[in-house]
Amino acid sequence: MLKNPILEIRDLHAKAGEKEILKGINLTVFPGEVHAIMGPNGSGKSTLAQVLAGRDLYNVTGGEVLYEGRDLLALQPEDRAQEGIFLAFQYPVEIPGVSNLYFLKAALNAIRKRKGEPELDAMDFLSRVRQKMSLMEMDEALLNRAVNAGFSGGEKKRNEIFQMAVLEPRLALMDETDSGLDIDALKIVSHGVNALRGPDRAIVVITHYQRLLNYIVPDYVHVLAEGRIVKSGDKSLALELEESGYAGIEEFAETAQ
């Protein structure tokens, strides 16, 4: 059976101020797939994730993005989120005064409302949250603390995936979720992500390290360099990169220009 792509990025160009960062990205993601994006620092990986999430710091100057066949770029960030796009931030933001639990409930109910589902009552919400907490092996005390406020680097990253587990997005974008995690946490987080894998969902993982991909095994690996995807392959590409770095590939990028 032929499936329709969940995400289609066609020749996407984006600027921050005068600086062009994305210079023609093409990427198609089908439901059920996991794509890994790798690439040197400053190549535009986070920018791509942020543009997909609707950050207005970036101006899209060309190309198009279809999400479930519809024009994604026309949607507000909260609409994208409500439609099932989740971004696990490279640098999760602290929100003092707002408890993690309250925040998550507001988020979940906004998404449910969009789907025409009723708000979860306190009991159902709590039991769902508890279940995901134990999946992520997180301390329940974190629930009553303010969102990310005073969390350690690793706790913040784990909290992102915990939120993702509760919100169950259709398209998850994970921006360097592995950086800052210790080895045990990496396993737990990967386990949480794998639990979310399913035939209707897709995941795009941005990472620098092959290690994560041992746990979250990708269907495709892409290399982003200077605002373009310069190479794509299967999971063995990540291993190659681990061996020889980006050097060879950047040469390729230059010759391609």
Next chain:
Amino acid sequence: MATQLTSIETLANQEYKWGFVTDIDADTVPPGLSEDVIRLISGKKNEPPFMLEWRLKAYRQWLKMKEPTWANVHYPPIDYQKIIYYAAPKTKTNQPKSLDEVDPELLRTYEKLGIPLHERELLAGVAVDAVFDSVSVATTFKEKLSELGIIFCSFSEAVQHHPELVQKYLGTVVPHSDNFFAALNAAVFSDGSFCYIPKGVRCPMELSTYFRINAKDTGQFERTLIIADEGSHVSYLEGCTAPMRDTNQLHAAVVELVALDNATVKYSTVQNWYPGDKEGKGGIYNFVTKRGKCLGANSKISWTQVETGSTITWKYPGCLLIGENSVGEFYSVALTNNYQQADTGTKMIHAGKNTRSTIVSKGISAGHGQNTYRGAVKILKGATGARNYSQCDSMLLGDKCGAHTFPYLEVKNTSSSVEHEASTSKIGEDQIFYCRQRGISTEDAVGMIVNGFCKEVFRELPMEFAVEAQKLLGVSLEGSVG
């Protein structure tokens, strides 16, 4: 949330059903203030001589006083001779006849607040048959309360039926000469609430005046006096909403609280007088004097206020801590958006031994709003072992607004301790985006962050008020970000 709305609704409906109708008085007094006008007001209210004398004393004092200029607020001079100090409810001809004639933006706001339809009509100043004010709402439970010996009635009624109590306590906390606006109030105040809790009685319900609707195009001067006798306990709530008018309206109220030995008074306000429009046109000048006197040992007076309305707020609910071990508290959220200005804070005067006070102030500025915290803590010579803790936090939304903090401190007793903490924060674009990425709209995100910021104050509010206060903040901040 639903329970809160139904309780307001029931209260209002009950009142409506009971049909407490404000006397429709056809007389009006011409604009301006003179001894004759005061005599007329006092006469219409059938007051005993001591009241008239007190009013006249205040008026003569007021004539010698100057409007204060030290507050960080700016407005064109008020012509006190143009204000109508006593007027019958407005004739129905120039009021809107139905909701169709009322500004839709205002109606949307009411809808958001969940105010039931017939109350929306009242709020919008639509002509309805029974115009009621807050005092008559309060009287709903009068019988039940009177079984306990609690007196809760309008100030006018108190003057008629309990003149001895009025005479004993009126002006003992806020004297007729206290300040320009308090003197004006003493001279002309038209009504207000009166409450007396007898010895050892714990008032079984929150006493509240929910709507103080002023259907008149006049100055509004109400006066509240609450006396908690030895060992008694009372929690009083005050909610204010005003019709929308494009001229500025002066509101100069006075509240006096007295707590005797071991008595507790908790006074909560959610102030949502009309703040003026987006350009700063219209709105209420809220120049209010509120003070409590902890006269008895171990007494406690606690002020909680949420100030979101009014174009200008000038208000410093304070405590005179006279009795040994008495406690004063001030919890405040003040929000200014568009062109609103607020200069608010508290005055804690420690006179007795081991008196304690706590001040928690949260100022939120958005739009072109200017928000000033002005607080004074005075520890007098005899106040051995007195303690104060103050915390003043400001939050800025956008870069055209301002937050200012003026804490004054005067310590005359070396055994006392005073602590002050302050902070200023901004809601960051990255915080908003983070919330939006989780499906939460900008408006809800701002509301959530601001409510989080105010948590310590909301916690002090009675449950149903806390819910309302949160909604109010959301509505008041609409359009301030993004």
